[in-house]
Amino acid sequence: MHKVIEKIDSRILAETIVEGMQEVKAKDITILDLRDIHNSVTDFFVICSGDSTTQVEGASNSIVRHTRKVLRDKPWHEEGKRNGEWVLLDYVNVVVHIFHKDVRSFYEIEDLWADAKRTDIPNLD
Template sequence: MNTSIKLSSGNVTERMNQRLDVIVDAMQDIKAKNIVKIDLRKLTDRPTDFFVVCEGESVTQVASIADNIQMRLKRELSEHPKSVNGGLVAKWVCLDYFDTIIHVFYPETRAFYELEDLWSDGEFTTYEDV
């Protein structure tokens, strides 16, 4: 007996929008700066559907932002990352949620990797600093 539930594309889109809203809100909770969402769905060679990128002003803030995102997604949507790279003293934490990859950078690290330039063909949404 197959008990799997098939989601319609509307449900998938709604769930993805919920996830993106929680991610951005969790970033803003911890006063992340320069939040950008990059929609990559129209690109054929994309590694994921969305990148959400922000920065913190210290390694402590970078870790706190990443921790808050994980906590909120777990609590509100019962979602867990596929992988987490970086840590307590990292200048870059990457959270992989399959179709959404979150990058929390220290400003100099973000400038070095130029992620937004690499994926400039995507559709960008910027959020005002809170």
């Protein structure tokens, strides 16, 4: 049983999002901590990849379900669910990017935010 937290800390939200990703075996999970970057748009980016559009959609659904269950929180905004290549879930203080593996390598979002503190989460294979 998970404990419900009244005021959600952005770090706790990011970790809960990672758990939702891991439930469907999303790959190459990375957390970018943007809190020390001047004028950043959010506290954290949480990024993962899926091998197929079905896995991208499954990761998105798992994250939304898991954050709702554990923290009683839901995204403020969602983008890209129709095409399944790049889904963005905006939790305001945490922004989630779920990429199809080919699309992720094209955009290289981690390189755009190279000044951020980066944490790579090992795959659960």
